[in-house]
Amino acid sequence: xxxxxxxxxxxxxxxxxxxxxxxxxxxxxxxxxxxxxxxxxxxxxxxxxxxxxxxxxxxxxxxxxxxxxxxxxxxxxxxxxxxxxxxxxxxxxxxxxxxxxxxxxxxxxxxxxxxxxxxxxxxxxxxxxxxxxxxxxxxxxxxxxxxxxxxxxxxxxxxxxxxxxxxxxxxxxxxxxxxxxxxxxxxxxxxxxxxxxxxxxxxxxxxxxxxxxxxxxxxxxxxxxxxxxxxxxxxxxxxxxxxxxx
Amino acid sequence: xxxxxxxxxxxxxxxxxxxxxxxxxxxxxxxxxxxxxxxxxxxxxxxxxxxxxxxxxxxxxxxxxxxxxxxxxxxxxxxxxxxxxxxxxxxxxxxxxxxxxxxxxxxxxxxxxxxxxxxxxxxxxxxxxxxxxxxxxxxxxxxxxxxxxxxxxxxxxxxxxxxxxxxxxxxxxxxxxxxxxxxxxxxxxxxxxxxxxxxxxxxxxxxxxxxxxxxxxxxxxxxxxxxxxxxxxxxxxxxxxxxxxxxxxxxxxxxxxxxxxxxxxxxxxxxxxxxxxxxxxxxxxxxxxxxxxxxxxxxxxxxxxxxxxxxxxxxxxxxxxxxxxxxxxxxxxxxxxxxxxxxxxxxxxxxxxxxxxxxxxxxxxxxxxxxxxxxxxxxxxxxxxxxxxxxxxxxxxxxxxxxxxxxxxxxxxxxxxxxxxxxxxxxxxxxxxxxxx
Numbered sequence: 249x250x251x252x253x254x255x256x257x258x259x260x261x262x263x264x265x266x267x268x269x270x271x272x273x274x275x276x277x278x279x280x281x282x283x284x285x286x287x288x289x290x291x292x293x294x295x296x297x298x299x300x301x302x303x304x305x306x307x308x309x310x311x312x313x314x315x316x317x318x319x320x321x322x323x324x325x326x327x328x329x330x331x332x333x334x335x336x337x338x339x340x341x342x343x344x345x346x347x348x349x350x351x352x353x354x355x356x357x358x359x360x361x362x363x364x365x366x367x368x369x370x371x372x373x374x375x376x377x378x379x380x381x382x383x384x385x386x387x388x389x390x391x392x393x394x395x396x397x398x399x400x401x402x403x404x405x406x407x408x409x410x411x412x413x414x415x416x417x418x419x420x421x422x423x424x425x426x427x428x429x430x431x432x433x434x435x436x437x438x439x440x441x442x443x444x445x446x447x448x449x450x451x452x453x454x455x456x457x458x459x460x461x462x463x464x465x466x467x468x469x470x471x472x473x474x475x476x477x478x479x480x481x482x483x484x485x486x487x488x489x490x491x492x493x494x
Numbered sequence: 495x496x497x498x499x500x501x502x503x504x505x506x507x508x509x510x511x512x513x514x515x516x517x518x519x520x521x522x523x524x525x526x527x528x529x530x531x532x533x534x535x536x537x538x539x540x541x542x543x544x545x546x547x548x549x550x551x552x553x554x555x556x557x558x559x560x561x562x563x564x565x566x567x568x569x570x571x572x573x574x575x576x577x578x579x580x581x582x583x584x585x586x587x588x589x590x591x592x593x594x595x596x597x598x599x600x601x602x603x604x605x606x607x608x609x610x611x612x613x614x615x616x617x618x619x620x621x622x623x624x625x626x627x628x629x630x631x632x633x634x635x636x637x638x639x640x641x642x643x644x645x646x647x648x649x650x651x652x653x654x655x656x657x658x659x660x661x662x663x664x665x666x667x668x669x670x671x672x673x674x675x676x677x678x679x680x681x682x683x684x685x686x687x688x689x690x691x692x693x694x695x696x697x698x699x700x701x702x703x704x705x706x707x708x709x710x711x712x713x714x715x716x717x718x719x720x721x722x723x724x725x726x727x728x729x730x731x732x733x734x735x736x737x738x739x740x741x742x743x744x745x746x747x748x749x750x751x752x753x754x755x756x757x758x759x760x761x762x763x764x765x766x767x768x769x770x771x772x773x774x775x776x777x778x779x780x781x782x783x784x785x786x787x788x789x790x791x792x793x794x795x796x797x798x799x800x801x802x803x804x805x806x807x808x809x810x811x812x813x814x815x816x817x818x819x820x821x822x823x824x825x826x827x828x829x830x831x832x833x834x835x836x837x838x839x840x841x842x843x844x845x846x847x848x849x850x851x852x853x854x855x856x857x858x859x860x861x862x863x864x865x866x867x868x869x870x871x872x873x874x875x876x877x878x879x880x881x882x883x884x885x886x887x888x889x890x891x892x893x894x895x896x897x898x899x900x901x902x903x904x905x906x907x908x909x910x911x912x913x914x915x916x917x918x919x920x921x922x923x924x925x926x927x928x929x930x931x
Contacts, residue, residue: 296882299874324884336879340897349893350883357884389897406883 249274249445250315250414255306257294264290266470267306272414275442279456279481280449282467283489288449289333291467292418296330297323310414324350325357327413331403331420338390343402346390347372351409375408379435396423397431404435415439416447421455433458453485468492498554499536503529505561505673506642514612514645521615524625528641537636544631547817547849548788550733553757557731558701561645562592562672569596569667572697575921576725576753577665579914580691585661593666593674593704594646605656605686607649611677614649623679623709628737629763629792631821637735640675640707647677647706652686654713661689661908666706668699668727678708682716684741689719689908696727696754704755708736712744714768720748721911723918726755728783735761740800742768749906750777751915752787753922759788766800766828773802778902778915780922781814788817793833795824798858801832807902808839809895810846811926821853822865828858835865840872840898842891842926892923 252270256263264287272278282288294301295308297320308315310328318326338346351371352362363371372386379401391399400420407415417436421429436459440446448459456464456478464480465472466489473492474480495503506529515521537551538544569591588608589596595610602608614620624641648664668674682688694704704726712718718738726732732755738746750760764773779787793802808816818837839848850867872894880890899919906912 298878298882319887320878320881321884321886321890324882330882332879336873336875338876338879338894338897340900341893346880346883346893349885349889350880353886353889354884410884 249311251309253307255308256304257290257301258304259290259301263304264470265294268470268472270465270472272445272447274445276463277440277446277448277459277461279461279464280447280467281451281464281481281484283492284451286467287470288467289418292330292416292447292449295416296320296328321353324410325354329407329410329412329415331407331415331417333419333422335391335399335403337392339392341390342387343390344372344386347386347406347409350406354410372409376405378438379405379408380431381405397425397428400424400428400432401435404432408435408439413443414445414447416449418449419451420448421450421452429455429458453481456481466492495533495536496551496555498551498557498559499532501559502639502643503533505559509561509643513643515615518615520621525642528638532638532642544635544790544819547819548757548759548786550636550757550759553731554703557703558671559673559703562668562670562674562699562702564594565591565669566596569669572667572695574693574695574697574725575918576695576723577693579723579918580661580663580693580911582910582914583661583908585663585691587663587665588648590646590664590666590676591669592672593676595648603656603659605653606658607651608662609649611644611647611649611679614651614679619681619711620649620679623681623711624677626739628739628765629794631792632737632763635735635761636733637707640677640705640735643675644677644707645675647679649679650681650688650690652682652688654683655685656683657686658688661691663691663693666692666694666704667697668695668702668704668730669697671699671701673703673705675705678706680708680710680718682712682718684713685715686713687717691911692720692722694722694724694726694732694754696730700727700729702727703731703733705733706735708734710736710738710746712738712740712746714741715743716741717745718747719907721906721908722749723751723753723915724755724758724760725753726758728754728756730755732758734759735763737763738765738773740764740766740768740771740773743770744768745772747774747907748776750789751918752777752779752781752789753918755785757786759790761790763792763794764802765794766797769797769799771800773800774905775802775804776902776905777806778899778919779806779808779816780899780919781809781816782811782926783814784812785814786817787815789819790817791820793822795822795828795831795833798828799830800828802834804835805902805905806837807899808837808848809842809899810839810848811842813843813845815846816848818850818852818867820851820865821855822863824856824858824861824863826857829860831858831861831863833861833863837867838898839869840895841869842872842895888927892920892927895923896920
C-alpha cells in the first residue's frame, strides 16, 4: 500500500528526515515510536501534504502512484487520512456542516453519489454513537471549545466516515485520560480491516496497549533505526530512548 | 470649488422653485442655508478626520451629477439577487426609480401612513426630523447637499402602538445616469413596530450618484428593524446617511450588506434620547476589483442605561479597499452604558487594504465599553485541515469565508432575511472564487 524509499526532507534549511525506508502493506498496523524531535510529526505531515516541507531525495508511492505529486485534498480523496495531534479549531463552521462537506467531497472524488441530508444524518449518528459523540457536539463549531478527548473523538469520527485506506494517527493519545483513550482506541480498532493500513505515531507505549501494532519502528534523528514486533514497544518503555538519542 | 460641487450648487439654483413642498417657508430657508453652507465648505476632503480614508470629491469629479430624469410608467422588474434576498417574506413593496417614488400602497393597516416626502413635509414632526442633527459629525458632512436637493423619499409614520403587519420593502432602481437625492423619514410613535427592507440596485444606469438620507425617530418602546442590501452598478457612487433618535426603552436594529458600487459610504448616526434603549448597528461587506466601501458609525450615549452593539465584517478581494470608522460616545451623565463595537476584516488578496479606526469617547465612569478591530487573512492551518479531509481548496476557502461573515449575519433578527443574506453571500463567493481560479 505505502512504499517510502530513502526519503529525505527539510523544513527551511534544516534537514529533518534523513533517509526513511518504510513499507506498509494492506491490513497492517505499524507503530512509529521515537523521542521528541526525531521527525515523527514531520513524516505524518509530509504524507498528508502540508506545505512547508521540501523533499530533497527519495520517493513515496501509495497504491502504485506518486503520493508526493498529489495535492492535499487529492490525497484525502485517494484515501489518505491524518488524525491530527492538535486538531485545528474552526469558528463558524459547525462540525456537522464540515463532516457533510468532507464526506461528499470524498464521495464525489471516488465517483460515488453525494449523500442528501437525511441519509447523511443517519450515517453520522450511526458512526457517532460508539464514539460517544452527541448531537450537541455536532452542532457546535468544529473543535471550538472541545475538550482534548472531544477533539480526538471527533478525529476518529471523521476517519470512520471517510473510510480511508491509509490512516496516520499522530500522537492520538496525547492529552487523553485513560477512559478517553479507551474510547478512542476502540474506535480505531473497529476500523482495522484487511484493506486498511494504519500508521500509529506515538511517543509512549501506552497507546499501543490498546491499539496493538503488527510492527514497531523506532525513528531517531530522521531515520528508522530499529524495527521489530509489538514486543519492541514494551522494551522501549523499560529502557527509554537513551540508546538512540546520542 | 470643485466642478462637482459647482454642479450641485447650479442644480439647486435651477431647480429651487420646483422642489417639493416649496411653499413651506421654513423648508425653503433651510434649503437656501444648506446650499450656502455647502458652497462655502465644498465637498468633504481627506484632510477632515471623518473623511480621511474616503476621497468622495475625487470620484464625484468623474460622475454624472446632473439630476437623473423622473420616470413614470411600467418598468421591467429586474432579476436582481439584492431584491430577491427578501423574497421569502410576505411584504409591502414600494419602488423608487432614479430616486422618485413610483407606487402608492393600498390596504395599509389603520394607523399606518406611507407617503412621499413632498406630501409629508408639512407635518410638524417631519420638520423636526429634517432639522435635527443627531451628531456633530454631521455638521461637516455631505448631508447639506441632500437637504438642499432632496426631491423625493418615503415617509413611514406609525401611530401609537401600531405594529406594521408585514415588512415594508423599498426597492431603489437606478435606471438612468445622473444624481438622485432622496430623503426617507421614519417615525414610530410610542410602542409602534416596523421592519423595513431596502434594496439598491443598478437597473440600466451605469454612471450615477445615489444619495440617500434616512431620518428615524423612535418613541418610547418603539421597535424598528432595518435591513439594507446595497448592490449598485459597478461604477456607481452610493452615499447613505441614517440618523436615529431613540426614545426610552426603544429598540433599533440596522444591518447593511454592501456588495456594489465603485465607491460607497454608509454613515449611521445614533443618538439615545431616552433611558433603557438598545441599538444594534451591524453589517457585512464583500468587495472585489477596485471597489471602495466605507462604514462610518457614531453612537451617542446621551442618556444613562442604554446598550449599543456594532459589528462589521468585511471581506476584501483583489485591490478593493474597506474602511471602518466607528465611535461610541458616552456623555458625562450616561452611567450604566453598555457599548460594544467591533470591526473584523478578512483580506483575500495582497493588494486589498482595510482601514479601521474604532474609537471610544467616554466621559462617565460607571460604564461597560469594549471595542476592537482585526485585519487578517484566511487561516492557513484551517485551510490545510479542511483540505486534508478531501475538501478542495475553493470549497475550503468558501467555507471559511462564509463562517467569517456568518457571525455578522447572526445579528440579523429576521430569520427569513438572514437566510437570504447568506445565499447572497454564497453567490458572491462563487463568482469571486471562480474568477480567482
